Amino acid sequence: MSELELTLDDVRRGMIPAHIYNDREIFELEKERLFGRSWQFVAHESEVPQSGDYVVRRVLEDSFIISRDDQGEVRAMFNMCLHRGMQVCRAEMGNATHFRCPYHGWSYRNDGRLVGLPFHREAYGGEAGFSRKGQTLLPSPSLGTYNGMIFISLDPEAPPLDEFLGDFAFYLDYYTKQSPSGIELRGPQRWRIKANWKIGAENFAGDMYHTPQTHMSVVEIGLFREPKAERRKDGSTYWAGKGGGTTYKLPEGTFEERLRYVGYPDAMIDRMRATWSADQCAVVGDSGFMISAASLFPNLSFVHNWPRVEDSDDVLPFISIRSWQPISENETEVVSWFAVDKEAPEDFKAKSYKAYLMCFGSTGMFEQDDVENWVSLTSTAAGSMARRLRLNSRMGMLADGSAVVEPLSGDEFAGPGVAHVGYGEYNQRHLLDEWANHLERPVTKSAGVEFGATKVEVGS
Ligand code: FES
Numbered sequence: 510m511s512e513l514e515l516t517l518d519d520v521r522r523g524m525i526p527a528h529i530y531n532d533r534e535i536f537e538l539e540k541e542r543l544f545g546r547s548w549q550f551v552a553h554e555s556e557v558p559q560s561g562d563y564v565v566r567r568v569l570e571d572s573f574i575i576s577r578d579d580q581g582e583v584r585a586m587f588n589m590c591l592h593r594g595m596q597v598c599r600a601e602m603g604n605a606t607h608f609r610c611p612y613h614g615w616s617y618r619n620d621g622r623l624v625g626l627p628f629h630r631e632a633y634g635g636e637a638g639f640s641r642k643g644q645t646l647l648p649s650p651s652l653g654t655y656n657g658m659i660f661i662s663l664d665p666e667a668p669p670l671d672e673f674l675g676d677f678a679f680y681l682d683y684y685t686k687q688s689p690s691g692i693e694l695r696g697p698q699r700w701r702i703k704a705n706w707k708i709g710a711e712n713f714a715g716d717m718y719h720t721p722q723t724h725m726s727v728v729e730i731g732l733f734r735e736p737k738a739e740r741r742k743d744g745s746t747y748w749a750g751k752g753g754g755t756t757y758k759l760p761e762g763t764f765e766e767r768l769r770y771v772g773y774p775d776a777m778i779d780r781m782r783a784t785w786s787a788d789q790c791a792v793v794g795d796s797g798f799m800i801s802a803a804s805l806f807p808n809l810s811f812v813h814n815w816p817r818v819e820d821s822d823d824v825l826p827f828i829s830i831r832s833w834q835p836i837s838e839n840e841t842e843v844v845s846w847f848a849v850d851k852e853a854p855e856d857f858k859a860k861s862y863k864a865y866l867m868c869f870g871s872t873g874m875f876e877q878d879d880v881e882n883w884v885s886l887t888s889t890a891a892g893s894m895a896r897r898l899r900l901n902s903r904m905g906m907l908a909d910g911s912a913v914v915e916p917l918s919g920d921e922f923a924g925p926g927v928a929h930v931g932y933g934e935y936n937q938r939h940l941l942d943e944w945a946n947h948l949e950r951p952v953t954k955s956a957g958v959e960f961g962a963t964k965v966e967v968g969s
């Protein structure tokens with residue numbers, strides 16, 4: 510067996526070679542075999558509501574302009590000039606009919622078409638010498654949307670987004686569709702942490718086990734109303750399609766009472782009741798679980814929590830969406846958005862934003878607690894002793910691989926996928942299994958990291 514095969518084999522047994530959290534060779538493989546073909550969330554349609562609105566987002570080193578063109582269509586275009594490769598759009602967001610390259614001044618419409626070349630006639634012989642027709646910034650090889658969330662893939666043969674999401678879409682709706690209007694975003698905040706990107710994704714996917722320890726001080730200062738962080742063991746984790754997450758067990762009550770318990774006003778609860786399917790309502794109303802953190806493979810996470818924002822016992826929920834963008838094997842850019850239902854009352858939006866800022870984002874207390882662990886883990890993973898260590902990621906499994914607790918039945922948990930009550934590293938294992946499946950599959954030409962779609966013909 511090759512070294513890679515041994516590593517993947519260990520990962521699949523739930524014994525993780527510690528060096529995968531800080532290993533240059535592994536990172537090179539991840540770039541090619543994983544990020545070269547996975548779906549990546551880049552923006553939400555509400556960030557580009559008007560024609561001409563754009564944001565610039567990255568997938569690793571590749572910069573993309575996500576714009577709404579004059580026909581109202583959302584496009585994702587590789588932000589590299591066809592001429593000498595300068596980054597065409599340098600601003601992070603704005604509104605423009607055209608983008609002009611800062612280097613020599615080629616200009617492009619907001620749908621990517623090349624429309625202007627300085628000294629076109631003198632330098633290229635005009636249209637006859639070099640026709641602008643058909644010349645466009647390279648489109649993202651694949652693009653898909655779900656609830657207004659814009660995903661792109663560098664793989665032209667990526668499976669359709671819906672197929673990729675599978676049953677995880679059921680859970681995505683709790684975060685991104687609390688009313689027919691869906692969400693609006695604020696941000697993103699961006700900052701870098703000296704930690705490997707996988708750690709955040711794993712933590713949000715299913716690590717309820719760290720809360721009582723890592724976040725003890727948040728409970729002690731009373732930010733968090735849940736009486737004891739150790740109550741997390743009463744919650745469940747679920748895995749469905751290409752993602753999974755954690756939940757809290759709610760006190761007895763109806764759907765409405767339980768949503769009120771986490772701080773939603775009645776008008777929002779009525780819209781959730783009307784927007785969600787019977788099964789989506791039943792997870793809250795009958796099974797009694799409230800979704801909390803989650804991750805979608807490979808590096809997109811969500812969090813829903815309900816801290817106390819004022820000096821009272823009242824709590825208020827917030828939602829954050831974040832992408833763990835790898836910079837290198839030991840550095841990650843966190844891109845963190847605040848999300849809120851578009852139809853929520855304005856005072857709810859304001860307080861919910863405050864709740865987010867207190868808990869997550871660059872000022873968030875949970876965030877700071879978490880990152881301390883991840884940075885430390887990453888730095889130690891670079892050493893030679895880490896190459897000898899297999900980290901135990903088998904929580905929830907007995908020695909023979911059978912389950913410590915049986916999965917919940919359909920009567921106990923109304924959502925799709927497999928759910929377990931209590932602590933277990935089921936979801937971290939699912940994420941790393943997907944990771945292993947990608948890493949073992951070499952990229953062939955037909956899997957297409959090549960851009961065949963747009964040929965740039967430069968005049969002879
Ligand atoms: S590199 Fe863009 S115009 Fe020359």
Ligand SMILES: [Fe+2]
Pocket residue numbers: 719720723724875879
């Ligand atoms: Fe945490």
